[in-house]
Amino acid sequence: xxxxxxxxxxxxxxxxxxxxxxxxxxxxxxxxxxxxxxxxxxxxxxxxxxxxxxxxxxxxxxxxxxxxxxxxxxxxxxxxxxxxxxxxxxxxxxxxxxxxxxxxxxxxxxxxxxxxxxxxxxxxxxxxxxxxxxxxxxxxxxxxxxxxxxxxxxxxxxxxxxxxxxxxxxxxxxxxxxxxxxxxxxxxxxxxxxxxxxxxxxxxxxxxxxxxxxxxxxxxxxxxxxxxxxxxxxxxxxxxxxxxxxxxxxxxxxxxxxxxxxxxxxxxxxxxxxxxxxxxxxxxxxxxxxxxxxxxxxxxxxxxxxxxxxxxxxxxxxxxxxxxxxxxxxxxxxxxxxxxxxxxxxxxxxxxxxxxxxxx
Amino acid sequence: xxxxxxxxxxxxxxxxxxxxxxxxxxxxxxxxxxxxxxxxxxxxxxxxxxxxxxxxxxxxxxxxxxxxxxxxxxxxxxxxxxxxxxxxxxxxxxxxxxxxxxxxxxxxxxxxxxxxxxxxxxxxxxxxxxxxxxxxxxxxxxxxxxxxxxxxxxxxxxxxxxxxxxxxxxxxxxxxxxxxxxxxxxxxxxxxxxxxxxxxxxxxxxxxxxxxxxxxxxxxxxxxxxxxxxxxxxxxxxxxxxxxxxxxxxxxxxxxxxxxxxxxxxxxxxxxxxxxxxxxxxxxxxxxxxxxxxxxxxxxxxxxxxxxxxxxxxxxxxxxxxxxxxxxxxxxxxxxxxxxxxxxxxxxxxxxxxxxxxxxxxxxxxxxxxxxxxxxxxxxxxxxxxxxxxxxxxxxxxxxxxxxxxxxxxxxxxxxxxxxxxxxxxxxxxxxxxxxxxxxxxxxxxxxxxxxxxxxxxxxxxxxxxxxxxxxxxxxxxxxxxxxxxxxxxxxxxxxxxxxxxxxxxxxxxxxxxxxxxxxxxxxxxxxxxxxx
Numbered sequence: 001x002x003x004x005x006x007x008x009x010x011x012x013x014x015x016x017x018x019x020x021x022x023x024x025x026x027x028x029x030x031x032x033x034x035x036x037x038x039x040x041x042x043x044x045x046x047x048x049x050x051x052x053x054x055x056x057x058x059x060x061x062x063x064x065x066x067x068x069x070x071x072x073x074x075x076x077x078x079x080x081x082x083x084x085x086x087x088x089x090x091x092x093x094x095x096x097x098x099x100x101x102x103x104x105x106x107x108x109x110x111x112x113x114x115x116x117x118x119x120x121x122x123x124x125x126x127x128x129x130x131x132x133x134x135x136x137x138x139x140x141x142x143x144x145x146x147x148x149x150x151x152x153x154x155x156x157x158x159x160x161x162x163x164x165x166x167x168x169x170x171x172x173x174x175x176x177x178x179x180x181x182x183x184x185x186x187x188x189x190x191x192x193x194x195x196x197x198x199x200x201x202x203x204x205x206x207x208x209x210x211x212x213x214x215x216x217x218x219x220x221x222x223x224x225x226x227x228x229x230x231x232x233x234x235x236x237x238x239x240x241x242x243x244x245x246x247x248x249x250x251x252x253x254x255x256x257x258x259x260x261x262x263x264x265x266x267x268x269x270x271x272x273x274x275x276x277x278x279x280x281x282x283x284x285x286x287x288x289x290x291x292x293x294x295x296x297x298x299x300x301x302x303x304x305x306x307x308x309x310x311x312x313x314x315x316x317x318x319x320x321x322x323x324x325x326x327x328x329x330x331x332x333x334x335x336x337x338x339x340x341x342x343x344x345x346x347x348x349x350x351x352x353x354x355x356x357x358x359x360x
Numbered sequence: 361x362x363x364x365x366x367x368x369x370x371x372x373x374x375x376x377x378x379x380x381x382x383x384x385x386x387x388x389x390x391x392x393x394x395x396x397x398x399x400x401x402x403x404x405x406x407x408x409x410x411x412x413x414x415x416x417x418x419x420x421x422x423x424x425x426x427x428x429x430x431x432x433x434x435x436x437x438x439x440x441x442x443x444x445x446x447x448x449x450x451x452x453x454x455x456x457x458x459x460x461x462x463x464x465x466x467x468x469x470x471x472x473x474x475x476x477x478x479x480x481x482x483x484x485x486x487x488x489x490x491x492x493x494x495x496x497x498x499x500x501x502x503x504x505x506x507x508x509x510x511x512x513x514x515x516x517x518x519x520x521x522x523x524x525x526x527x528x529x530x531x532x533x534x535x536x537x538x539x540x541x542x543x544x545x546x547x548x549x550x551x552x553x554x555x556x557x558x559x560x561x562x563x564x565x566x567x568x569x570x571x572x573x574x575x576x577x578x579x580x581x582x583x584x585x586x587x588x589x590x591x592x593x594x595x596x597x598x599x600x601x602x603x604x605x606x607x608x609x610x611x612x613x614x615x616x617x618x619x620x621x622x623x624x625x626x627x628x629x630x631x632x633x634x635x636x637x638x639x640x641x642x643x644x645x646x647x648x649x650x651x652x653x654x655x656x657x658x659x660x661x662x663x664x665x666x667x668x669x670x671x672x673x674x675x676x677x678x679x680x681x682x683x684x685x686x687x688x689x690x691x692x693x694x695x696x697x698x699x700x701x702x703x704x705x706x707x708x709x710x711x712x713x714x715x716x717x718x719x720x721x722x723x724x725x726x727x728x729x730x731x732x733x734x735x736x737x738x739x740x741x742x743x744x745x746x747x748x749x750x751x752x753x754x755x756x757x758x759x760x761x762x763x764x765x766x767x768x769x770x771x772x773x774x775x776x777x778x779x780x781x782x783x784x785x786x787x788x789x790x791x792x793x794x795x796x797x798x799x800x801x802x803x804x805x806x807x808x809x810x811x812x813x814x815x816x817x818x819x820x821x822x823x824x825x826x827x828x829x830x831x832x833x834x835x836x837x838x839x840x841x842x843x844x845x846x847x848x849x850x851x852x853x854x855x856x857x858x859x860x861x862x863x864x865x866x867x868x869x870x871x872x873x874x875x876x877x878x879x880x881x882x883x884x885x886x887x888x889x890x891x892x893x
Binding site for chain 2: 211214255258259260262264265293296300301
């Protein structure tokens with residue numbers, strides 16, 4: 001009657017415990033076998049298959065990934081032609097992909113993928129499927145794999161937009177892409193292999209991620225990377241000309257970052273990005289405007305630590321002292337830091353006044 | 361006939377959603393359940409009906425003794441004779457699944473909890489509500505429907521609010537989704553009208569207040585006591601994000617009838633017996649004062665007599681209710697309409713093109729949003745369901761449900777006169793893709809009395825009352841959870857009554873159920889969901 005469900009569950013629990021114990025025993029046996037083979041330098045296919053089994057259970061066992069690569073380099077690849085090598089590497093990419101779904105943050109899996117991608121051979125010999133009339137540069141295998149890689153990492157980022165491994169890896173993929181195929185040269189089938197992203201599309205990508213969840217340090221960080229890469233920072237002529245349409249000014253002028261600051265003043269990602277923007281573009285008019293905006297926010301949120309810190313960065317000294325005192329009150333855990341900042345400021349001011357004395 | 365087979369622990373009268381959840385819970389806990397319904401279909405007054413069944417219902421429902429329905433009228437405006445159903449519509453009757461209880465199901469509410477824990481969620485499909493907007497004729501864009509920010513991300517992206525307005529709104533939302541019961545404001549001013557509170561304490565603009573009151577808390581009026589509104593607001597805001605950007609799920613056919621059927625199925629799977637479509641001849645109590653009660657149930661057309669230890673019946677049962685316990689209020693005004701094209705709802709994302717058609721949406725008309733035309737003092741909620749909810753296919757059509765609560769100030773009580781302007785407003789929404797407005801194929805208006813309070817007195821030993829009339833405020837979004845809460849209450853009362861009293865030592869046999877549903881098998885939870893990358 002009513003108790004049946006509870007008794008049955010107790011029995012289930014015992015059965016599951018027994019099954020677990022059996023699994024542990026067989027894993028240990030497998031692990032011992034593989035390590036023994038490694039010790040004796042066994043680079044056979046049989047050894048390879050055993051590493052597959054072991055890594056499928058425990059992909060964090062990095063020694064075995066290493067061993068697997070040795071087997072490829074010393075045992076399997078020397079006996080294979082480029083097409084076979086390509087097939088093996090593609091299989092490993094699929095294999096690691098399945099592992100990633102369960103363990104999205106394990107470094108060794110990402111590393112193995114990098115290794116596979118970097119070893120994809122260039123196909124020099126003419127193959128029927130590679131014919132197309134125009135000259136092929138032999139890089140299509142690589143392009144296909146890197147294209148898929150970009151797709152995979154972006155899918156992972158959809159699943160977890162704050163996985164910084166994924167963001168990092170994505171930068172690596174974008175930087176490693178083989179050059180786009182020569183124009184006018186269309187692949188025989190499948191999607192376009194022109195993969196390189198423009199700064200504009202990258203910015204749009206980060207905008208989308210930020211709109212989905214602006215508490216995403218990695219997305220803001222990527223924005224700063226895009227700006228840095230386009231060289232706008234170093235281009236003094238653009239700054240001096242006060243070109244307000246350039247992307248650098250856009251984030252400051254469009255209140256995009258202000259929206260995040262006001263929606264959640266406790267979220268540090270937006271504040272840190274804002275600070276970086278200001279530091280790249282210390283225009284007095286802009287600083288003055290931003291101070292006003294932050295002060296308005298402070299009026300709504302008198303206890304906002306980030307408001308006070310940001311104001312401290314750009315304000316006049318007397319104001320700064322008052323602000324530092326408030327910070328010490330609100331955030332007592334960091335009072336030594338605020339004290340230090342105050343000292344720094346005092347030293348700087350003293351040096352200036354000393355110099356002034358000396359020059360007169 | 362084996363006498364044991366006709367002995368039941370509990371008999372339930374009526375398969376409304378609340379009764380069905382109760383029946384499933386009792387059956388899952390191991391009790392022997394007999395579940396009866398006069399109608400030939402599941403769901404009772406929460407049922408989902410084909411067009412023909414709905415017309416049958418419409419023709420009979422108001423005339424049943426103590427019927428909660430009144431001022432019922434229906435037409436076929438596109439037909440040559442609006443009072444007669446066109447043949448092609450009737451022959452497609454089974455393509456329509458029209459609900460007497462359209463529902464928005466909050467993702468973190470009690471109904472979802474019951475669906476998941478009982479496993480009934482596997483019997484049905486659900487969609488996320490795609491659009492929720494406020495009807496605001498003074499809206500800045502080219503449609504009077506204003507989208508209402510529900511999450512932090514929505515607030516961030518909103519193009520119309522100033523920075524300071526966003527901050528004020530976020531502060532209020534953070535308060536409302538936290539432990540507001542412990543705040544001084546709620547303890548001292550819990551009964552203040554919510555509008556007054558929003559404007560005085562949080563300085564929200566009238567626009568922002570309106571959005572919060574009507575489209576986030578789903579209040580009927582801005583005078584609603586703060587504390588009640590905050591409870592709903594917190595539940596809905598926390599629900600956003602569980603399955604997607606909207607707080608609400610919608611059942612496969614838009615209503616609760618399918619779900620009632622699912623719970624009945626669960627009850628049957630665990631041994632419950634169902635008899636539909638037969639009137640009860642009599643229920644007689646045959647026990648003495650000291651012994652356990654025994655009720656003998658005779659059903660028309662069935663010779664076997666059934667015995668039950670307890671009876672659960674609706675507080676508002678037309679025949680068997682107990683004097684003085686039926687506590688109705690209301691009425692609420694309702695409309696079911698079928699139109700031959702989509703009602704245009706603005707997409708929230710500019711990047712999603714015209715292909716991203718929103719087919720399930722809710723549009724809320726705050727009081728006075730229709731000016732002179734709209735006489736209702738309370739807000740009106742419109743739920744529009746399209747092909748996605750599988751209500752019908754292959755034609756392109758939408759079903760519109762309207763609901764509003766009576767206010768003391770309303771003079772007119774005629775559902776059609778009161779709701780017609782709102783239906784017209786929906787049909788006249790500007791659409792970028794359609795050249796002409798959709799046409800009405802069918803319209804049905806009625807008013808329905810709603811529940812005032814649960815009766816907790818059981819004048820007769822062994823008889824339990826279940827309050828399964830729709831809730832007073834925020835009907836569409838609360839009817840599901842109110843039913844689940846009521847089911848849980850009745851479940852515990854009945855199981856306490858049925859289990860042997862405490863004091864019997866030892867055996868697990870007499871422990872009785874320890875939770876509302878038996879614990880889920882953990883292996884079931886490990887099922888992998890495949891994904892195509």
